[in-house]
Amino acid sequence: MQTNRLYQFGIIFIMLAFTLFCVFPFVLLFSASLTNDLEIVRSGYKLIPNEFSLEAYRYMWNNSTDIMRSYGITILVTVTGTAAGMAITAMVAYPMSRKEMPFRNALAFYVFFTMLFNGGLVPTYLLYTNYFDFKNTLLALILPGLLANGFYVILMRTFFAASIPKEVIESGYIDGAKEWKIFCAIVLPLSLPVLATVGLFYTIMYWNDWFNGLIYVTEKQYFSIQNLLNRILLDLQFLQNNTQQMGKGAELVAKLPLDSMRMAMAVIGIVPLIAAYPFFQKYFVKGLTIGAVKG
Template identity: 45%
Template structure:
């Protein structure tokens, strides 16, 4: 009994220490976001003179006013990113789970061949130039929304392995066998059994895919010339390039910039806030599924 009481006290002390450590770590993680936001609402001269601060000496919404003036451009880019993120995430989850399901079945005849092909793509790829030629000259996706949707992001080998491991370690084969004895086909088993029993890993894969689509800017850099197809990341980058040009000495050679006031430093911070805001809003609701899906899905393969 004495050892049990000592063990209980040790557990309590460990939990208290864990709370302190996790709280301190969380504070360190969230402080940069707070600093970015405070910098985005700080007057430009104050930023230049005093630098970044959690308690700005002069508040200003000039950066956000500039973005409001660009609402048609930024709004269209936001809608593009939202649409691509939703469609891409759903497509990624479907392809990933449908690929992972047969790989998790011991009775699938060609499981080893497809597993090798999947693993091979994790080690080798064709390179940027051959990929560009395939997508643009063979599939003709340049300057289309498919250029933002298909290359590099539609399915990942790591996610397939994560889902396969979850299926193997958390869904007993006896459930599948019972469904087969009841006359269920493979498609029915997949939709009615595998997907409902694998919500944590599905949410995890969906979050990975959603983050990848939302933060992607390389596809537009490679395959998009028409700015009407730009997502939010590329549009914000374009605005930032315009601001850099206006605040540089090169702009004075083309137009009179003496009357132009653009919050360059604060604008960078405002663009960062706008770009990351949707992820900050959604992540707390998906966190528990993310942790469970990663931990359980990576237990064994």
């Protein structure tokens, strides 16, 4: 009994240490965004600021054109990409789950092979820039690489095949329903768990994507929030120049709380996901574990 309690105490202590290790940088980032900028310059980022300040957020709010536009682009891209991606995925996964469907195996191989081999960055880049002229368009943030992938298709197909009884589809036929009707009115409503999981993965993927923006977008007005953050991370001057361009005058720029503002921008980049996390956590964990089994 004594050793048992010691063991409980030990594992909780170790897990607590690891959890703190995971959470600590987030707390530091959040505190830094709330610290008076002069204090940061003087003594660095602190876990508990001596001089608490909302200055960074106030500046951001007052100079919010860039941030708002980027936020808008991220939301637009995330919503469009997730909706279109899920529609495409479900529409190919469902026929693949039907045993009597012609060319079923060929289709499965066609989808699966995309997971094994790829042409790499150079041909993809040339395709989308030279042949499709996607450079500096919103499509570049939605289409290349993200819209559909073999893994999600196979995840959904497996769910449809395992959880939609054949009899349900047949009874739909007997009632005279067409394929399309059966898909929308019977199959999809029965598949909410997998739709939630895949939808969540799409949302996180689009919200977090910065790679497409990095290679296909050079003009500021098409930056997603991640790309804006990326530019500011690699180049603090970018934040300064931009604020200057907005015509606020040099003396204001000199007082700009650059360090805390940079951290505050990162905070608003993660807040939506973190705030929604408790609500989607169930599906998130489920999706991760299904992913492991189906590889």
